[in-house]
Amino acid sequence: MRGGLVASARLLPRPLVRWFLQRRAQQDINENMSGGKKVKIIFVLGGPGSGKGTQCSNIVEHFGFIHLSAGELLRAEINSGSENGTMIDTIIKEGKIVPSEITIKLLQEAIIKGGNDKYIIDGFPRNEENRVVFESVINISPEFVLFFDCSEEEMERRLLGRNQGRSDDNIETIRKRLKVFVESSLPVIEYYESKGMVKKIDATKPAPEVFEDVKAIFTHMA
Ligand SMILES: Nc1ncnc2c1ncn2[C@@H]1O[C@H](COP(=O)(O)OP(=O)(O)O)[C@@H](O)[C@H]1O
Ligand SMILES: Nc1ccn([C@H]2C[C@H](O)[C@@H](COP(=O)(O)OP(=O)(O)O)O2)c(=O)n1
Ligand SMILES: [Mg+2]
Secondary structure, three states: OHHHHHHHHHOOOHHHHHHHHHHHHHHHHHOOEEOOEEOEEEEEEEOOOOOHHHHHHHHHHHHOOEEEEHHHHHHHHHHOOOOOHHHHHHHHHOOOOOOHHHHHHHHHHHHHHHOOOEEEEEOOOOOHHHHHHHHHHOOOOOOEEEEEEOOHHHHHHHHHOOOOOOOOOOHHHHHHHHHHHHHHHHHHHHHHHHOOOEEEEEOOOOHHHHHHHHHHHHHHHO
């Protein structure tokens, strides 16, 4: 059967084959499967500068997850010169949240491309709209939500020292992002908390100590 499929695929135009494979991968994530395994997703949340990206790199290195950062996918979209790029750039500079359909499409493509069964999704869902649209489009419930709890004062200090040339790491945008975090992102964390799905970590500590706490959670789940 498989050989037959491959043989027929050779006779078809390449874009059509790519479309077919994408459709199949899409069905697979909608049925929560990748290569016969259930797709596991963990949401990594926390305010701007709480250390999400730093700890996600550690998780990738030690536990074999694919790291998807919603913010990085959006920045790549701006840099690719796509038609939505200017609009995304403006929203990010204002410290606001990009419409869910854009971010979810990028996440969906990255999950299909990743071909893995374990993903940590960093900085998403950042508001109720993100959460609800992801649930209806991707239809995968997270295993749990990792929440990096950090004081605003410490987050502000870290962002001002981050030095990655980001257009949103200036004091004016940082203050707006912190406000958006409290008003729009915390309610999402509270929603998952009410379902007993949040694993909260004290993220004000130095990064190696934070990773010890992260490690305990991931070692436990393996
Ligand atoms: N536990 C920590 N203590 C001090 N600085 C940290 C810690 N974790 C990360 N940082 C630094 O703070 C900045 C923001 O970290 P990052 O991982 O990019 O956070 P986020 O992705 O949540 O915005 C970076 O410069 C990073 O090196
Ligand atoms: N789900 C998301 C994630 C990020 N964004 C936008 C708005 C955010 O301020 C920027 C940057 O996000 P990113 O996660 O990279 O920022 P931090 O790592 O928290 O500092 O991207 C979004 O609109 N929707
Ligand atoms: Mg980050």
